[in-house]
Amino acid sequence: MFRSSDNKEHRAPQSRRLWNAHLLIAVTALILFCAGGSASSQSAGSYDDLYNSGIHSLYTLNRAEEARSFFEEASRTDDSRWQAHFMIGFVDRAYLKNPGRAIPYLQRAEQLCADTDHLPSLELAVAFSELEVASSAIRWNLKAQRLMREGGKGIDPWIGELLAYNYFQLGDTDRALAASSTGWVHEYLQPRTVRLEWNIRLGRALRDWRLDAETKIRLTLPLDRPYQKITAFRISPIQGRQMNEMGNRLIEIERPQSGWPETMRLELTVQQNMKSMSPSSLAIAAPGTDLFAYASDNQGGYNSLDNPEFTQMIRSVTAQGSNPGEKVKLAMNHLRSNFRYDSRIAEGNIYDMFQSGQGDCGYYSAIAVGFIRALGVPVRFVYGLNTGFDPPTPHAIIEIYDAKSGRWFPHDPQSKLLYGIINPTYIPFTAFDPSSNAFFRSSQDGVLIVDTTQFFWGGSGNDTLAVHISNPESTLSHRSTPTPPAGFVLPGPAKAPARKGKGL
Structure with missing residues (x-):
C-alpha cells in the first residue's frame, strides 16, 4: 500500500472580516446616557436610574458584570419593559461570552417588545x-429583517451575510447564495472554473515506483460528481x-514501443458549482453486498x-444517535473535538493516530474512515489537489455512501460545514479502493489504476503544474479555509435600546 505524507499542507485564514457593530452600539449608548444625565440625578432605585447606571x-x-446587575435589578423593578431584559441578554452574549444564558432574556424581551423593534429578534x-443552532438563527434573522423593512430601516450587509452563514451550516447552498450578495460565504459558494496545465514527469515517476514495465495504466481524473464536471480535456x-471505474474518472494510456515518454502534458478544465450533496439516509452495509468492503475492510x-x-x-461516543446518520455526525464531532491540525506523529494504526491528538489532513481522513467503518457505514478515502495555494498542495477528504440516493457524498472531517x-478550490481526483490504496488494480481486468495526485510526490508538482481559477469573486483563488475565517465576528445589534424621555 502506498501512502503519502501531507506535511507540506498549509491552511491560510481568510482575511476578510464582517463589519462589527459593537463600536456603534457603544457610541450610541454613551451618547444616550450623557444626554440623559447621571444616574444620581434621578430618583434612587427607579427603573430609569438602574437602567442608565447599567449603560x-x-x-x-x-464593567460588564456590574452592568448586568443593574439591568437585572431594573428588570425586577419593572418586568414589563423589554429593554432591560434585552441588555441582560446582550451583555451575556457579547461581553460575557455566554449566548446560552442570554437566550431566555432575549426571548422575554422579544415577547414584551411585541414587534415594535427589531433588536430582540436580531440579537x-x-x-x-x-x-x-442554525434553524433558530435563520428564523429570528428573517423576522428581524421583516421588522426592519416594515419600519423603513435599511438592512446592514452583515445581517444578510449572517443569514447566508446559517443557511450554509444547514447545507442549503442555494438559499445561502440568495441571502447575501457579499461576504465570505457568498464568495465561498460562487461557481468557478478551474483550468489545470500539468507537465507530469511520467517516465521518472514510473521508474521510481518500479512501474515502468507496465504496458498499460489508468490515471485518475477529477471525480465526476454533481458538484464537479470536466468540461475540457487534452493529453499529449x-x-x-476515458472510462469510469470504482467511482473514478480514468484516462487509460498505453506504453508506446519506444517506452513511456519522460513528460506527459495534461490539460483539464473543471467546473464546480458547490451544490450540496447532503445525505438523505445513511445505512449499515450488509455482508455480501458490493458496499460491504467499504464498511468493513480493516486494512490489516x-x-x-x-x-x-x-x-x-x-x-460510547455515538450512543445518543438514533440512526446511522446521527451516529456518523457524533463520531465526526468527537474526532474534531479531540484532534487538532498539526504535524504528524508517526503511529501504526488509526486508534494510535487519534490518541496522538494531532495530525494533518491525511490523518484526519484516515481516522474518519476508521471511525465510520466501526459503525458499519460505507466510507472511502479521497485524495485531490488544493489549488488555493501557490504552489498547490495535496489534500485528503472522505466520501460517505448515502443509501437513499445511492450516491457518495464528500465530507472534509476537519470541518462540520463541509x-x-x-472546499472551494479543492479538486478531488481519486476515490481509493476499500483498502485505501493510492495504486490499485482494476477489479475488471487487472490494469493498474494510479492516483494522479501522487505525481506531486514523484517530482511533478510545484514546478510543473499551473492553475487558473476564474469566477465572479476572484479572491477565491487564494482561499481554502473550510471554517469561518479567524476574523469572522458575529456582530451585535446596530444600537442599544433608546431611552424615550425620562423612561424607556
Whole structure:
C-alpha cells in the first residue's frame, strides 16, 4: 500500500472580516446616557436610574458584570419593559461570552417588545448563530429583517451575510447564495472554473515506483460528481481513452514501443458549482453486498476495527444517535473535538493516530474512515489537489455512501460545514479502493489504476503544474479555509435600546 505524507499542507485564514457593530452600539449608548444625565440625578432605585447606571457601567466603565446587575435589578423593578431584559441578554452574549444564558432574556424581551423593534429578534439570531443552532438563527434573522423593512430601516450587509452563514451550516447552498450578495460565504459558494496545465514527469515517476514495465495504466481524473464536471480535456504526446471505474474518472494510456515518454502534458478544465450533496439516509452495509468492503475492510489492522478499546469508544461516543446518520455526525464531532491540525506523529494504526491528538489532513481522513467503518457505514478515502495555494498542495477528504440516493457524498472531517460539500478550490481526483490504496488494480481486468495526485510526490508538482481559477469573486483563488475565517465576528445589534424621555 502506498501512502503519502501531507506535511507540506498549509491552511491560510481568510482575511476578510464582517463589519462589527459593537463600536456603534457603544457610541450610541454613551451618547444616550450623557444626554440623559447621571444616574444620581434621578430618583434612587427607579427603573430609569438602574437602567442608565447599567449603560454607564457597561460603556463608560467597561464593567460588564456590574452592568448586568443593574439591568437585572431594573428588570425586577419593572418586568414589563423589554429593554432591560434585552441588555441582560446582550451583555451575556457579547461581553460575557455566554449566548446560552442570554437566550431566555432575549426571548422575554422579544415577547414584551411585541414587534415594535427589531433588536430582540436580531440579537436572538446572533446568539443562536454562536450556539450553532442554525434553524433558530435563520428564523429570528428573517423576522428581524421583516421588522426592519416594515419600519423603513435599511438592512446592514452583515445581517444578510449572517443569514447566508446559517443557511450554509444547514447545507442549503442555494438559499445561502440568495441571502447575501457579499461576504465570505457568498464568495465561498460562487461557481468557478478551474483550468489545470500539468507537465507530469511520467517516465521518472514510473521508474521510481518500479512501474515502468507496465504496458498499460489508468490515471485518475477529477471525480465526476454533481458538484464537479470536466468540461475540457487534452493529453499529449500519447493518446488515451476515458472510462469510469470504482467511482473514478480514468484516462487509460498505453506504453508506446519506444517506452513511456519522460513528460506527459495534461490539460483539464473543471467546473464546480458547490451544490450540496447532503445525505438523505445513511445505512449499515450488509455482508455480501458490493458496499460491504467499504464498511468493513480493516486494512490489516490499520483501521483498528479489531481493537476492542477503539470499537467501545465509538459505541460510547455515538450512543445518543438514533440512526446511522446521527451516529456518523457524533463520531465526526468527537474526532474534531479531540484532534487538532498539526504535524504528524508517526503511529501504526488509526486508534494510535487519534490518541496522538494531532495530525494533518491525511490523518484526519484516515481516522474518519476508521471511525465510520466501526459503525458499519460505507466510507472511502479521497485524495485531490488544493489549488488555493501557490504552489498547490495535496489534500485528503472522505466520501460517505448515502443509501437513499445511492450516491457518495464528500465530507472534509476537519470541518462540520463541509458535510456534503467540498472546499472551494479543492479538486478531488481519486476515490481509493476499500483498502485505501493510492495504486490499485482494476477489479475488471487487472490494469493498474494510479492516483494522479501522487505525481506531486514523484517530482511533478510545484514546478510543473499551473492553475487558473476564474469566477465572479476572484479572491477565491487564494482561499481554502473550510471554517469561518479567524476574523469572522458575529456582530451585535446596530444600537442599544433608546431611552424615550425620562423612561424607556
